[in-house]
Amino acid sequence: MTEKLEDIARAMVAPGKGILAADESSGTIKKRFDKINLASTEDSRRDYREMLFRSTDAMKNYVSGVILYDETIRQKAKDGTPLVEIMKAAGSIPGIKVDTGAKPLAGPTSKIETVTEGLDGLRERLAEYHALGARFAKWRGVITIADGLPSWNCIKANAHGLARYAALCQEAGIVPIVEPEVLMDGAHCTHDIDECYRVTEWTLRTVFRELYDARVSLEGMILKPNMIVAGQKCAKQPSAAEVAEKTVRVLKSTVPSTVPGIAFLSGGQSDEMATEHLSLMNAIGGLPWALTFSYGRALQAAALQAWGGKSENVAAGQRAFTHRAKMNSLAALGKWDAKQEKAA
Numbered sequence: 001m002t003e004k005l006e007d008i009a010r011a012m013v014a015p016g017k018g019i020l021a022a023d024e025s026s027g028t029i030k031k032r033f034d035k036i037n038l039a040s041t042e043d044s045r046r047d048y049r050e051m052l053f054r055s056t057d058a059m060k061n062y063v064s065g066v067i068l069y070d071e072t073i074r075q076k077a078k079d080g081t082p083l084v085e086i087m088k089a090a091g092s093i094p095g096i097k098v099d100t101g102a103k104p105l106a107g108p109t110s111k112i113e114t115v116t117e118g119l120d121g122l123r124e125r126l127a128e129y130h131a132l133g134a135r136f137a138k139w140r141g142v143i144t145i146a147d148g149l150p151s152w153n154c155i156k157a158n159a160h161g162l163a164r165y166a167a168l169c170q171e172a173g174i175v176p177i178v179e180p181e182v183l184m185d186g187a188h189c190t191h192d193i194d195e196c197y198r199v200t201e202w203t204l205r206t207v208f209r210e211l212y213d214a215r216v217s218l219e220g221m222i223l224k225p226n227m228i229v230a231g232q233k234c235a236k237q238p239s240a241a242e243v244a245e246k247t248v249r250v251l252k253s254t255v256p257s258t259v260p261g262i263a264f265l266s267g268g269q270s271d272e273m274a275t276e277h278l279s280l281m282n283a284i285g286g287l288p289w290a291l292t293f294s295y296g297r298a299l300q301a302a303a304l305q306a307w308g309g310k311s312e313n314v315a316a317g318q319r320a321f322t323h324r325a326k327m328n329s330l331a332a333l334g335k336w337d338a339k340q341e342k343a344a
């Protein structure tokens with residue numbers, strides 16, 4: 001495996017490849033398992049993730065890297081092989097979530113706004129994760145749209161945390177995925193696509209300013225933003241073409257062209273919408289960075305359903321996962337269309 005930050009970053013966004021976000025914390029994976037009536041235990045979490053990582057076709061051809069949770073990077077498959085070795089054998093790069101979660105931001109907006117924590121001891125944790133095989137990391141800052149929010153205090157605090165995290169990663173030989181997520185699940189009635197645009201532009205400008213101040217090498221990082229969409233409860237929903245056009249526009253006006261790649265989160269979009277939006281953006285063409293996926297839910301939801309926690313359904317789960325990975329690979333090339341979705 002190559003060790004230069006720029007080479008790792010480019011490999012993460014290689015043509016037609018994207019990232020599998022499988023870094024659900026124990027609390028989040030429990031919520032996902034609840035939906036299929038499966039108890040979340042160390043073994044059930046391992047079985048589920050082992051199923052994904054042993055989907056050889058998907059891992060070889062469509063997935064460049066996997067974001068893991070602390071438990072998973074240390075876990076062994078049922079036959080004793082470390083899960084990290086299984087993904088490496090398929091040519092996929094191990095990554096690790098290193099933030100310790102979004103905590104209430106002290107002050108007048110603490111009931112709504114959060115700041116992501118995890119800087120304490122991060123230098124030492126990164127050294128350990130590097131030894132365990134991680135070559136990239138992720139840290140997610142969360143920005144909420146609500147009445148009169150986000151506050152500048154929230155954007156600034158999260159951007160500053162992201163920059164300090166990114167600098168520590170690069171010092172450790174680990175590519176930082178810088179993830180400032182403007183949530184789409186706001187209930188506020190004025191949370192339309194233009195409000196998402198305005199807040200995302202403000203957030204991204206602030207993040208790149210903090211990255212500059214922290215002397216983060218843009219060539220050795222990946223940006224993981226939200227797309228420009230309307231709030232889920234907004235009555236006025238944009239067309240897929242409008243989402244693609246506005247997302248590309250905000251990125252062109254805020255993200256320097258030296259950043260090698262942008263890998264989107266899915267954020268609660270349906271599987272197909274997340275794929276369609278990505279494909280339309282790539283079809284616009286003439287972009288200075290690679291645009292690809294780093295999806296959690298939009299890559300896993302169908303696989304989780306098909307598997308249902310039953311060993312006899314492993315092959316069905318793998319087929320569902322491979323299908324979504326393939327559709328998103330096509331989208332990363334701007335070549336997806338609804339017919340391929342149906343044909344499969």
Ligand code: 13P
Pocket residue numbers: 021140179265266267268294295296297298
């Ligand atoms: P979703 O694609 O489900 O939003 O997850 C991506 C992720 O890593 C969130 O931090």
